[in-house]
Amino acid sequence: MNKPKKSIRRKSSGVTIDEVAALAGVSPMTVSRVINGQGKVRDATRERVMRAVRELDYTPNLAASSLAAAQHTRVALIYTNPSGAYLRELLVGLLRVASRTAIQLVVDYWDDLDAESERKAARALGARVDGVILPPPLCESHAAVTELVKAGVPVVAIASGRFSDEISCVRIDDFRAGKEMAEHLIRQGHTRIGFIRGRSDLSASSRRYDGFVTALHEAGLEVEPGLVQQGDYTYRSGLVATEKLLAHRKPPTAIFASNDDMGAAAISVAHRRGLDVPRDLSVVGFDDTSAATTVWPELTTVHQPIASMANAAMDILLRGIRRKTDSTRVLVDHVVPHRLVARDSVATPPKRR
Structure with a gap:
C-alpha cells in the first residue's frame, strides 16, 4: 500500500522534524514513523527519538x-x-x-x-x-x-x-509523567506522599499510579495503602480523598492528585484545616488546565x-x-511530549526545614 505523504508545517517555536532527526541521530523518515506509530522501529531508536521530541518540545501541526x-x-x-x-x-x-x-x-x-x-x-x-x-x-x-x-x-x-x-x-506517556512528578517530590525531601487516583476504568489513571509507585520503590520508599485514596477526576472526589489523607494518624507531607481539579480540591481542604500550602503541605496535580492557575498557590503539575x-x-x-476506500486500516499511536511545570505549591517538608 502506498503511504500518503506527510506535510508538516513549522511550529511557532521554529522546531522542525529535521531538527528532531538531527538530535536523535536518525533520518526524518524514522522520526515520522515513530511519532505516527507506523512501521517497525527498534525500541532503542524509538526512545532516542522521543527523548529528542521531549527535549525540543516538538509537536507536528495539522498537515x-x-x-x-x-x-x-x-x-x-x-x-x-x-x-x-x-x-x-x-x-x-x-x-x-x-x-x-x-x-x-x-x-x-x-x-x-x-x-x-x-x-x-x-x-x-x-x-x-x-x-x-x-x-x-x-x-x-x-x-x-x-x-x-x-x-x-x-x-x-x-x-x-x-x-x-x-x-x-x-x-x-502517563507512566513516565507520573514517575517524574513523584521523583520531583522525592527530590524535595518528601517520603510520605499521598496519592489521589483517577477513574478506575481508565488505563491512564493506572499508568500514572504505576509511575508513582515505581518512583517510590526506586527511592527505597514503601507505598502505604492508607496514603492512596480513590478519586474520579472531579473536584468533589478530590475533597473527599484529601479529607481521608489528612485524617490519617500520620498524614502525608505531600499530595499527588491525578488531575488538576482534584489538586485544587486538595489545596482547598488544606486551607480549611488551617494548613499553609506549601509550607505545611505540598500539592501537585496533572494536566495543566486552567484549574492549576486559578487556585492559590498555583499548582505544580504535568503539562x-x-x-x-x-x-x-x-x-x-x-x-x-x-483512506476509507483503502482495504487496509492504518492505526496510529501518536505519543506527544509532556513536561513538568513547577509552580509555588511545592516546598521541602516541615521537618527538613
Whole structure:
C-alpha cells in the first residue's frame, strides 16, 4: 500500500522534524514513523527519538494535505468528562482546527449511558458523521468503539493510557509523567506522599499510579495503602480523598492528585484545616488546565498539551477518512511530549526545614 505523504508545517517555536532527526541521530523518515506509530522501529531508536521530541518540545501541526480532506467533513466529539477545565482545553483545540477548515464539528453529550445505550448511540452517530474523536473516559468504551469500528467510521482516542488495536490514539506517556512528578517530590525531601487516583476504568489513571509507585520503590520508599485514596477526576472526589489523607494518624507531607481539579480540591481542604500550602503541605496535580492557575498557590503539575493533542487527533482522523476506500486500516499511536511545570505549591517538608 502506498503511504500518503506527510506535510508538516513549522511550529511557532521554529522546531522542525529535521531538527528532531538531527538530535536523535536518525533520518526524518524514522522520526515520522515513530511519532505516527507506523512501521517497525527498534525500541532503542524509538526512545532516542522521543527523548529528542521531549527535549525540543516538538509537536507536528495539522498537515496541509489533510486540510484538503476536511472539505464538507462532519466530525463528532463525544464527551462525558467530569472536568470542565479539561473539556474547555479540548474544545479550544478542535475549534481552532474547525475554524481553519470546512470541518463541521458535531458535539454529542452522552450523560452516564450504560453499555447498551452507548452501543445504540454509537450506531446512530456512525450513520451521520465521517469520523469520531473520543476523549476520556469514552476513549476506552468498548461498546462505543466496537460499534463505530463495525460501521467503518474512523475513530481517534485522546488521552488513553495505552494504544488500542482497534482505533488510533493521541496520548502522552502517563507512566513516565507520573514517575517524574513523584521523583520531583522525592527530590524535595518528601517520603510520605499521598496519592489521589483517577477513574478506575481508565488505563491512564493506572499508568500514572504505576509511575508513582515505581518512583517510590526506586527511592527505597514503601507505598502505604492508607496514603492512596480513590478519586474520579472531579473536584468533589478530590475533597473527599484529601479529607481521608489528612485524617490519617500520620498524614502525608505531600499530595499527588491525578488531575488538576482534584489538586485544587486538595489545596482547598488544606486551607480549611488551617494548613499553609506549601509550607505545611505540598500539592501537585496533572494536566495543566486552567484549574492549576486559578487556585492559590498555583499548582505544580504535568503539562499535557490538550489543545495540541486535539489538533493532532484531527490530523490523524482526516487521514483515516481519506483512506476509507483503502482495504487496509492504518492505526496510529501518536505519543506527544509532556513536561513538568513547577509552580509555588511545592516546598521541602516541615521537618527538613
